[in-house]
Amino acid sequence: MKQGTTYEVAEVAKLLGIHRNTVRRWLKEGLGAIDDRRPLLIHGSALKAFLAKRRESRRHTCRPGEFYCFRCRVPRAPWGATADVSFRNEKVARLAALCASCGTPMHRTVRRADLPALGALIDLHTLAPERMNGCSDPNANRAFEEV
Ligand SMILES: [Zn+2]
Numbered sequence: 001m002k003q004g005t006t007y008e009v010a011e012v013a014k015l016l017g018i019h020r021n022t023v024r025r026w027l028k029e030g031l032g033a034i035d036d037r038r039p040l041l042i043h044g045s046a047l048k049a050f051l052a053k054r055r056e057s058r059r060h061t062c063r064p065g066e067f068y069c070f071r072c073r074v075p076r077a078p079w080g081a082t083a084d085v086s087f088r089n090e091k092v093a094r095l096a097a098l099c100a101s102c103g104t105p106m107h108r109t110v111r112r113a114d115l116p117a118l119g120a121l122i123d124l125h126t127l128a129p130e131r132m133n134g135c136s137d138p139n140a141n142r143a144f145e146e147v
Contacts, residue, residue: 004044004045005043005044006034006041006042006043006044007041007042007044007047008039008040008041008042009023009024009027009039009040009042012042012047023042026050026054027040027042030050031046031047031050032046032050033046034046059074059075060074060075061075062075062108063075064114064117064118064121065077065078065081065118065121065122066078067083067095067097067099067106067107067108068106068108069099069101069102069104069106070104070106071099071102071104072099072101072102072104076099076100076101076102076106077100077122078097078098078099078100078106078122079097079098079099079100079103080098080100080123081121081122081123082097082122082123082124082125083095083096083097083108083122083123083124083125084096084097084124084125084126084127085115085124085125085126085127086126086127087112087126088109090112091111091112091113092109092110092111092112093109093110093111093112093115094107094108094109094110095107095108095109095110095118095124097122
């Protein structure tokens with residue numbers, strides 16, 4: 001890809017080994033053509049910038065079961081594949097976990113409707129409000145529950 005060159009959609013597709021429709025979708029998503037005339041021409045530097053931005057945003061997008069670690073600056077799996085769940089309201093839950101890589105606390109807000117799917121990927125521990133404020137020994141509470 002030459003930065004000083006302009007490319008047609010078909011040329012970009014061929015260059016990157018992707019479908020023309022993908023390039024057309026990129027044009028809608030913000031890849032700038034040099035003007036509105038047909039055929040659309042895309043400047044090499046615009047293409048390069050678009051691809052870099054796209055890579056960056058993809059890197060920061062957490063897959064289900066991942067959290068964004070601010071220290072690692074990438075999405076990370078939670079340590080022990082577990083996360084604590086606290087409920088914000090009837091629709092939103094907040095997950096807390098530790099980065100599997102560096103141990104930094106990570107947080108993520110999810111829809112409660114997504115919790116069952118998430119629970120298939122990681123262990124979700126629900127924190128009951130009274131348990132968070134009250135008893136400092138979780139085992140005491142657990143023993144109580146099992147009676
Ligand atoms: Zn980390």
